[in-house]
Amino acid sequence: MNDFKIQQIKAALKDLLKQKKMTYENVAEELECSVPTVKRILGDEELTLSRLLQFCEILDVNLTDLETMTKMTTEKAEKFTEAQEQFLAKNKGFLSYFIKLYENTPEQIAEKYKLNQRSTDKYLMGLEKHGLIKVNAKQKVKPAFKSIPPMGAGMLAKSYYENFIKSGADFFIQNISEGLYSAADLKKRGIRKGWSMNSVRVTEATYNAFIKEQEAAFEAFAKLGSYEEKTQPQEKLKTALVLQAFTIEENDYKGFEILERSLGDITNI
Template sequence: MSQTGSLLAALKRQLRAQGYTYADVAQWLGLSEASVKRMFAERHITLARLERICERLDIEFAELVQTMQTDERRLQELTQAQEQSIADDHELFLVAVCVLNGYSFADIHRQYRLSEAECTRQLLKLERLALIELLPGNRIRRRVAPNFRWRPGGPIQQFFQQYIANEFFRSRFDSQSEKLLVLNGLLSRAGNDEWQQIMQRLAKEFHELCERESALPITQRFGTTSVLAVRQWQHGLFKDYARPPQK
């Protein structure tokens, strides 16, 4: 991400933290909400407008830059060995997923059959992995970057894939909280690349939505898993009928 993109990402987090929306920013700058959305999406903003927003947020421009730099230093990915240590310990894996989703110590202890001592032990392991900082009073501060991800093809992703294969699709996807879309069509390599970029934007919107709702009580939020996948792929049955490529 460019420095402008990183700076605007830090600004958006400041807006969310103080409960402001694009509509508020539009009012401050005398613009339409659509113009503000486009300004953030295209990562194009004048210094005067940036300073005006900082003024309304009661933060110095230098503070915003410092926040951006702090975010950039946060953990973006674990090593293969670190992920393996989490994947091999299901109790640690449970706690890791909880804290990455914003659970407090009390939330974990209340929702799962872990004693306070067991929960503390696992949190200390995550602190050694630099995923979190365990503060006095068992407060948890996440140390991961907004774009933190599990390693592609790594131990955690492999665990999820195995779980998804065995459990995730055992549903009719007909309840109010479920939806399954299977899309099939013909795309060029360029079209495939464009679709992957759209999927990446959807993933970003999902994480931003999680951030916006992070202030809600844990009792009002529920584990939500979304699977986005694309392959140049054809079922083996169809391959048996395919003609060999012409030379």
């Protein structure tokens, strides 16, 4: 999951805890951990899939319900100002840095990305200038919002999602190319890698039913992963990455022309 999505999920989990009148002490007892650990999980600590599924079990919700809650929480969340949206849309590095601050300190970000002090100062000054972060009396840096605001539907959303989708595509282009070039070795090891895209004409009802089936299948897959994380030796576990994208459009949707060029353009020669 990306950082933006994780923060929205955490916000939804907190809302559910309030609705069910559950305290961090109750959660700690269920998870068999300390209250500070619960606070870290819902704060700046990584939210693993196994932990997420544990929360779902405690709160008696499934991943599909949580997704709906996440969307509702996002709609109620604080919003960027127009000036903040424009700044972040034009400066993708600052957007990435801002999101990372929800789970990392400036020092941790600098160490991970090998930033010098000058660059760190520039990021922080730029974000502070636009009211995106706060610096308290102890010189600790915190985002100005409790959770990452929704990206909206304007320039910032376009910039963010284009970059997100492009990164996923770039990853698979490289990964699948590596797999195809070593197809014999992969077949010998029994490993499947691939990419597929299918176009089917169906009613909206059939399409929606299919998407629900896919979501249910992925939820079952995630639960199996959570089980194996607990029961299998770490050296046997690998990271499975699934990139999902789906849509249904009118038959004359102009965007389909892009897909016609997937094998290359046919032009006058």
